[in-house]
Amino acid sequence: MRGADRLGEREATNVRQGHTRFEIEAEVIALIRGTGGLPARVRYLVDLPNDSRGRPPRITRRSEYLVMATRVPNRPDELRLVTADAQIAYSAPAAEMLRGIVREASGADAPPRITGIGRAFSVPGNLPGERETQFFLLTADQRPISLTVLRRPGERVRWSVSLGEIVDEGAGPPPPNTLLWYRLACTLPARLPADALSEAGAEERPAIQEDYRVIREGLGPCARSRVPRR
DSSP states (O other), X not given: OOEEEEOOTTTOOSOOTTEEEEEEEEEOOOOSSOSSOOOSEEEEEEEEEOOTTSOOOOOOTTOOEEEOEEEETTEEEEEEESBTTOEEEOOHHHHHHHHHHHHHHHSTXXXXXXXXXXXXXXXXXXXXXXXXXXXXXXXXXXXXEEEEEEEOTTSOOEEEEEESSSOOTTSOSOOTTXXXXXXXXXXXXXXXXXXXXXXXXXXXXXXHHHHHHHHHHHHOOOOOOOOBOO
């Protein structure tokens, strides 16, 4: 970070309440992902939260950040953040997590964006208490994703996610803070929609809803706090 100029109300419009907009001048240390490279020094605008007393934050020189941004057309030294506050204080773990997500998103087999839950059904097993429940998700590019919850007597309830036509019960849940985890944790609704139960019998529905709660609790809460620019 080379410098930060606080913008006044006349210069900064549409700033969220409790935030202050800064114009940042920064030196580029490394490019995690991008094409064509970047100049050694760039500028961008960022909205940062005020402190508990409503005072703008202090930005120190030489502080390091991870920035998610796109180029401004015809302005090679200017960036536009993907959200108004898309800069994160640098740390080695945060950088490694970001690299991992970028690698996943850039791969040909990157998990698709989830748009909803298609249908769900549950089948009892041969033993009392044995059951398998499956949820088929809707995706933006029509690629299949299914979730499976497996219950067996005397065993811990297991659930897994499968990408593709073949259900892989041994796949297990997605590791936290991966792209697939974010796709699921930040998209799946807290409660199973009624439409997903349209093909299930009345006796199946309580079991399906119970198993959906297993998946939601296994994923944990979505930590997303940033809103894309309009």
